[in-house]
Amino acid sequence: MxxxxxxxxxxxxxxxxxxxxxxxxxxxxxxxxxxxxxxxxxxxxxxxxxxxxxxxxxxxxxxxxxxxxxxxxxxxxxYKDQGTDLLQHGNLHGFAKVMVGCEVESQQFNPAMGPIFFHTFIAPMRGWAPDQKAIDESVVKVRTVLDVYEKMLSSSKYLAGDSYTLADLNHLPYITYIMKTPHADLINSRPHVKAWWEAVSSRPASLKVTQGMTLGSK
Amino acid sequence: MxxxxxxxxxxxxxxxxxxxxxxxxxxxxxxxxxxxxxxxxxxxxxxxxxxxxxxxxxxxxxxxxxxxxxxxxxxxxxYKDQGTDLLQHGNLHGFAKVMVGCEVESQQFNPAMGPIFFHTFIAPMRGWAPDQKAIDESVVKVRTVLDVYEKMLSSSKYLAGDSYTLADLNHLPYITYIMKTPHADLINSRPHVKAWWEAVSSRPASLKVTQGMTLGSK
CATH class of the missing domain: 3.40.30.10 (Glutaredoxin)
Structure with missing residues (x-):
């Protein structure tokens, strides 16, 4: 095929x-x-x-x-029956948590982190001056989101329970790039978030993908 | 139960x-x-x-x-087996379209429409002056999104095909409120979008819910 x-x-x-x-x-x-x-x-x-x-x-x-x-x-x-079960198929409680975790990434984490990524990686590439005010406002929002994550991750290894799911995976791109900047402290300063990120980013699938994420590299 | x-x-x-x-x-x-x-x-x-x-x-x-x-x-x-099939279960092509339509609402329509809703309905309630610049910028973004919808809806009755799905339903709240403002023209000026909205908003389930959407009413 x-x-x-x-x-x-x-x-x-x-x-x-x-x-x-x-x-x-x-x-x-x-x-x-x-x-x-x-x-x-x-x-x-x-x-x-x-x-x-x-x-x-x-x-x-x-x-x-x-x-x-x-x-x-x-x-x-x-492909629910092959590879990692990213949706907790057949487990209604788990599936509910995955749905919630995915939407939290989409509606809370992503809009908060977006401007930091944009002004740190994209704007310079286009020759635009980064908007420091936008970055600073976003850092405040990201902190609020990650404080909630820190609490969630104190009672489970991953965002939707003790298995890796789409709720975690969807965070991979932005955090991979943010970890290359001084904003990495947003992750590293929160012990449970840091441990979660280490688990997420060290997966073979993650490593295979993030090696090609070369924005900001010489 | x-x-x-x-x-x-x-x-x-x-x-x-x-x-x-x-x-x-x-x-x-x-x-x-x-x-x-x-x-x-x-x-x-x-x-x-x-x-x-x-x-x-x-x-x-x-x-x-x-x-x-x-x-x-x-x-x-x-509840996939009762009421309206909002996900096109068992139809992979249809399900793919529903997933795409839902994410278009979430990532394109919602961020574009959000500031118009906020500055028209929420800011005045809190005694804040609406930010006309933010509204104007959002109107431009919404136009771009609705121009795409107009084209999509010229070849199917709903956003994910000829059946009503979650991709349409997720739009109900914002458009219900926007239709109470002069920005209703964003919908009414696009014939296919207008016909789609009339179909979405006239559903019994929609009517039951929108009668309680009283923000901005005296």
Whole structure:
């Protein structure tokens, strides 16, 4: 069977999220590079795959998906019987926790962390001055979120219980990059969050993906 | 069996989202009102249910969930065999579209629409001057998102195909409120989006919920 086609670039946070999911599920895939520097993601052939003109896009036969979290959810459901059980299938209590953890990442963690990532990695690349006020405001928000995580992780190894799930995986991209900056202290200063991050980032699937996350490297 | 307990208030957008889902699935539930005016959602007994101190919270026996989209996803999965099939269960292509549509709402529509809602309904309630610049910037973003919707809805009745799903339902709260403002033109000026909204908002489950969405009313 033809492998899944993932249109994106390994250094992109959202592409990396999907790659980590595919690796955890032992799903064969090929990367179809998208040349962001020439605006390939804004051209009609790409827009026909994702009308928002953003990477990644996953093609699975005649099924085309975009939005990294949607793609991960799809993969986790479709391949529920292989690789890591990222959704706690067949365990309603566990599944509920995974759903909650995924939405906490999406609605609390991601909007808080986004500006720090943007102004630390993306703005300089585009020759823009980082907005320190935006960074400072975001740091305050991230602290609030991570204080809740610290408490949650004092009673379970992972965010949705004692097994690694999509709720944890979805955090991999942003934290990987943030750990390369002085903001790493947001993670390192919270013992349970730090231990959680060490467990998440040292997984073979995580290591395979994060080695390609080269933004900010020379 | 004891009905599910939904902690929240019917005029809140996120509580309304969950109510619409419960109504579509014909699930019995009771509303446990949370007195936001006295800060009941920030007290220890509520924080023990949702550490972020936000409504809504759903209690289903010994399972406690928060984050409205997580709750909806849980309900749609748990009660997959009753009421409206909000996830296109058993149809991988359809399920993929629902996942994508839900994430588009969460990552594209919601962040774009949020500031318009906040500065039109919430800021005045708190005695704050609305931030017109923030509203104007958001209107531009919402237009971009709705232009994509207009195209998507020219080839299918709903966002994830020709059946009503969670991808549509999740939009109900914000658009219900926006339609009470001059920004209603964002919807009304796009024929396919307008027809979609008329179909979404006229559903019995939608009507039952939106009658309680009284923010901005005298």
């Amino acid at each position: 033809a492998p899944l086609k993932l249109h994106g670039v390994p250094f992109s946070t959202c592409t990396a999220r999907v790659m980590a999911c595919l690796e955890e599920k032992n799903v064969e895939y090929e990367i179809c590079p998208v040349d962001l520097s020439t605006g390939a993601h804004k051209r009609p052939d790409f827009i026909s795959k994702n009308p928002f003109g953003q990477i990644p896009v996953l093609e699975d036969g005649d099924i085309t998906l975009f939005e990294s979290r949607a793609i991960c959810n799809y993969i986790a459901h479709k | 004891a009905p599910l307990k939904l902690h929240g208030v019917p005029f809140s957008t996120c509580t309304a989202r969950v109510m619409a889902c419960l109504e579509e699935k014909n699930v019995e539930y009771e509303i446990c009102p949370v007195d936001l005016s006295t800060g009941a959602h920030k007290r220890p007994d509520f924080i023990s249910k949702n550490p972020f101190g936000q409504i809504p919270v759903l209690e289903d026996g010994d399972i406690t969930l928060f984050e409205s989209r997580a709750i909806c996803n849980y309900i749609a999965h748990k």
